[in-house]
Amino acid sequence: MNEIRTNKATPALSVRGLSYSFPEGPVLFEKLDFSIRAGEFVALLAPSGAGKTTLFRLLAGLVKPAAGEIVLGGLSESKAPRKKSRIGYMPQRDCLMPWRSVLDNAALGLELSGVSRQEARRQVRELLPSFGLEGTEEKMPHELSGGMRQRVSFLRSLLSGGDPLLLDEPFSALDAMTRAGMQEWLLQIWEQHRKTVLFITHDVDEALLLSDRVLVASSSPISSLLEFEVALPRPRDYSAVLEPSFIQLKRQVLEQLGRTPATRGGIV
Amino acid sequence: MKKQIKTVLPVTIFILLLAALWELATTVFEVPHFILPRLSDVFISLWENRTLLGRHFVLTLGEALLGLALSVAVGVSVAIWMERFSLAKRTLYPLIMASQTIPIIALSPIMVMWFGYGIWSKISVVILFTFFPIAVNTSDGFRTADPGIGELMKTMGASKRDLFLKWKLPSALPGFFTGLKLAATISVGGAALGEWLGGESGLGVYTKRASNMLRGEAVFSGVLLLSIMGIILFLTVRWLESRVLAKRAPSDEADK
Structure with missing residues (x-):
């Protein structure tokens, strides 16, 4: 199967029949299917406590699914090369090492994949200006603001070379x-x-503003995801949230999440 | 500089006041010297016996340092071992905790029975005193390592070795130093106790002999030197800690 696919048709991430429940806990996912194309920015929108972070942990290979398959770049999990990092994970908290400078924190992923310290630092230095972190090379995490810490964390995930990038409510x-x-x-x-980015959030505005496609999880356990194409032109900036098309899309999404007055009225 | 004066000045004045009060009270009330010697006599005794005391001081310091070094080696090894193998942790950690109910002072004579009157009985008493704070604080340091960092490293393909060297070990350093600071202060007491129980030289022996002869000023000069030794050791470890952890957030900001 894998061989006959061309590169273009191969999704960067595809999840087939994924099931998972906490040990002796509720079922979180049941036969869940979804996929993300290479180079796509997808937001996953789900209410708090729906198991978003668990899904990330599954995709990151930190926990094993009960059933189903997670395929990254055409390679199923078991065939994926062991040593190299498969996805780029950006956790909810920045998880910066308090004993490392900005430079060495951002270089962590490169360092772990066997890149020499010097080369890793060179690559970080190159990207620091576009991350608005110029001149902070030698700063320690406690000397940075919350926003700057998240930027360092994002840079670290980006440089770890994994694909797709999984961003877990980073803001x-x-x-x-x-x-x-x-x-x-x-x-x-x-x-x-x-x-390729999968961005988890519980903020509708954030999901619509950032992504090409929004996946909405409204059932529990999550067995399917509703899909919304976000056809807003790029490049975007924050003013996009005021566009009528944005607001219309937001209304549709909110309806699906059961948050609009019409559904709250109990007609359905 | 001004801030330093502000922190040091009150305690200095207080100590000087206490010293003056001591000198005055012992003179005015004519307290017998074996109850409380005059402070000036303590200093005179200190000066007159300076060469002898110097030799004892060096010996006791050597015992404390050697015992401390061995305690660090053993304590850290045990902590690492407990970190690596959960079975070791489940077996040893409760035992180490329970061992604290054994009065070390009562256990110390056994060390003399085992190791004789030489230097090793003193060193083993120092180890008895200092092993616990080092092992437990280092172990707690490992345990409080941020699990988020570990998970992140795993997604980046970190090996067990990477996880230990780049995550667990640096995370445990503050705990290790907390333990070492405690251990450094009590190591002096351990060495002195070891000397008391049987020995030829050292400040412990000196104070014991002096007290047998009811020479209060000599006892106090020995005690004074022991305290100074403890303070020196503590400050040395604190300095070392501040050098090693210099770049991290001060501990009261660590959770920000």
Whole structure:
């Protein structure tokens, strides 16, 4: 099967029949299917506590699914090369090492994949300016603001070379102002790198603003995802949230999540 | 500089006041010297016996340092072992904790029975005193390593070796130093106790002999030197800690 696929048709990530439940806990996913094309920015929108982070842990290979298959770049999990990192994971908390400088924190992924320290640092230095981190090379994490820490964390994931990038609510801990700034910044960075991204969030605006496609999980256990194409032109900036087409899309998504007055009225 | 004066000045003045009060009270009330010697006599005794005391000081310091070094080696090894193998942890950790209910002072004479009156009985008493804080604090340091960093490293394909060297070990350093600071202070007491139980020289022996002869000023000069030794060891470890952890957030900011 894998051989006859051309590169273009191969999704960067495809999940088939994924089932998982916590040991002696509720079922989280049941026969879930979805896939992400290479170079696509997809947001996964789900209410809190729906198992979003568990899904990331499954995709990152940190926990094993009960059933089903996770295929990355055409290679199923078992065939994937062991040593190399498969996905680029950006956790919810920045998880920066307090004993490492910005430079060495960002170089962690490269270092672990066997790149020499010097070369790793060179690659980090090259990207620091476009990440708005110029001059912070030798700073320690506690000397940075929350937004800057998330940028270092994102740079670290990007440089780890994994594909796709899994971003787990990376901006949820930031205040509203910083957050909007970070969303615009991510849009810019993404324009430059065009990496495949799966972005988990519970914020509808954030999902629509950033992505090409929004997947909505509204059932529990999650057995299927509703899909919304976000046809807003790129490059985008924060003002896109005021476009009528954006607002219309937002209304549709909210309806699916059961948050609009019409459904709350109990007609359905 | 001004800030330093502000922190050091009050305690210095207080100590000087206490010293003056001591000198004054012992003179005015004519307290017998075997109850409380005059402070000036303590210093005179210190000066008159300076060569002898110097020799004892070096010996006791050597015992404390050697015992401390061995404790670090054994304590850290045990902590690493418990970290590597959960069976070792489940077996040893409760035992190490329970061992703290054994009064070490009562156990110390056994060390003399085993190792004789030479230097090794003193060193083994120091190890008895200092092993626990080092092993337990280092082990706790390993345990409190941020699991998020470990998971992230696993997604990046980190090996077990990577995880240990780049995550667990640096995470355990603050705990290790907390343990070492405690251990450094009590190592002096351990060495002195070891000397008391049977020995030829060292500050412990000196103070014991002096107290047998009811020479209060000599006892106090020995005690004074022991305290100074403890303070020196503590400050040395604290300096070492500040050098090693210099770049990290000060501990009160660590959770920010």
